[in-house]
Amino acid sequence: MLSVIRDLTVKDVRFPTSVEQLGSDAMHTDPDYSAAYVVLETDCNLRGFGLTFTLGKGTEIGEKNSSYKYGKHCLFTHQMLMEGYPAYTTSCAWIGYSDQLLQQLCTDALRSGWTKFKVKVGADLEDDVRRCRLIRETIGPNNTMMIDANQRWDVAEAIEWVSRLAEFKPLWIEEPTSPDDILGHATISKALAPYGIGVATGEQCHNRVMFKQFLQAAALQFVQIDACRLGSVNENLAVLLMAHKFKVPVCPHAGGVGLCELMQHLILFDYICVSVSLSNRMCEFVDHLHEHFTSPVVIQNACYMPPKDPGYSCEMFESSVRRHQFPDGDVWRLDMKK
Numbered sequence: 001m002l003s004v005i006r007d008l009t010v011k012d013v014r015f016p017t018s019v020e021q022l023g024s025d026a027m028h029t030d031p032d033y034s035a036a037y038v039v040l041e042t043d044c045n046l047r048g049f050g051l052t053f054t055l056g057k058g059t060e061i062g063e064k065n066s067s068y069k070y071g072k073h074c075l076f077t078h079q080m081l082m083e084g085y086p087a088y089t090t091s092c093a094w095i096g097y098s099d100q101l102l103q104q105l106c107t108d109a110l111r112s113g114w115t116k117f118k119v120k121v122g123a124d125l126e127d128d129v130r131r132c133r134l135i136r137e138t139i140g141p142n143n144t145m146m147i148d149a150n151q152r153w154d155v156a157e158a159i160e161w162v163s164r165l166a167e168f169k170p171l172w173i174e175e176p177t178s179p180d181d182i183l184g185h186a187t188i189s190k191a192l193a194p195y196g197i198g199v200a201t202g203e204q205c206h207n208r209v210m211f212k213q214f215l216q217a218a219a220l221q222f223v224q225i226d227a228c229r230l231g232s233v234n235e236n237l238a239v240l241l242m243a244h245k246f247k248v249p250v251c252p253h254a255g256g257v258g259l260c261e262l263m264q265h266l267i268l269f270d271y272i273c274v275s276v277s278l279s280n281r282m283c284e285f286v287d288h289l290h291e292h293f294t295s296p297v298v299i300q301n302a303c304y305m306p307p308k309d310p311g312y313s314c315e316m317f318e319s320s321v322r323r324h325q326f327p328d329g330d331v332w333r334l335d336m337k338k
């Protein structure tokens with residue numbers, strides 16, 4: 001029986017992450033991770049939930065994500081159920097963290113089983129050299145390091161800067177320059193190939209046509225789809241299929257608000273139905289704000305475990321939405337009184 005949508009509400013939900021420098025990078029020094037959160041009410045008991053991630057001021061347009069369930073034809077492999085999908089952590093090395101905190105967080109993460117670490121770079125070269133050296137020494141030569149400049153450089157500067165960091169053996173440089181500069185990324189890719197450093201990008205890439213041109217121009221070596229930046233599940237699936245055709249691994253962008261919850265479905269679809277490979281594949285993980293979701297991601301031994309609940313995992317607790325709604329929720333009203 002068809003159900004009819006009777007109501008739609010959009011809430012501006014913001015988390016004061018800037019207080020502890022969570023999410024800080026070379027371009028966003030004090031972000032408050034936020035979401036435009038949508039709830040659909042129907043004439044039966046069904047409710048629909050969707051969100052798009054923003055940095056607070058961008059929460060002005062609500063986007064709707066459609067519910068998504070696996071078909072019965074999709075078989076989880078034994079490996080997925082037992083071991084999960086490999087993840088890497090961005091939580092250890094935000095740009096605003098002190099050296100002492102970097103070292104402590106990397107040490108703690110190693111003890112928890114993490115083997116892949118991303119480091120924010122791009123504000124100051126000598127700082128980056130020091131921080132990358134510290135992290136490489138802490139995680140050892142066999143674990144994986146990636147670096148992320150959040151679009152900070154122009155093309156020539158990116159090549160020069162990353163060449164200086166090549167001694168620390170990063171697997172990729174992420175967003176080295178403007179996310180729209182496809183040919184610039186191709187130039188950087190070509191220049192860094194001799195160092196064994198790939199270019200990763202895509203978290204700001206808004207449709208499949210952009211990804212098509214990035215792939216055609218050999219401008220990236222790691223595809224970083226974003227569940228909210230690309231409009232709808234279908235657009236994400238189109239990029240997964242193209243990446244497979246070009247034999248380029250997909251290592252999605254996640255973190256933010258709810259992006260890990262959404263992306264866990266897309267990586268499993270990629271593994272089960274498209275790439276059928278874990279080679280050079282991993283999904284970003286950032287360890288905050290999951291407690292606001294009714295079906296948060298489950299990480300075990302640095303892997304995303306397959307979700308058991310139906311849907312796209314984007315329902316937030318009503319109490320969390322109420323407290324963080326901007327500007328009238330308790331969190332923001334109390335903050336403004338300070």
Ligand SMILES: [Mg+2]
Nearest residue numbers: 148174175203
């Ligand atoms: Mg990034």
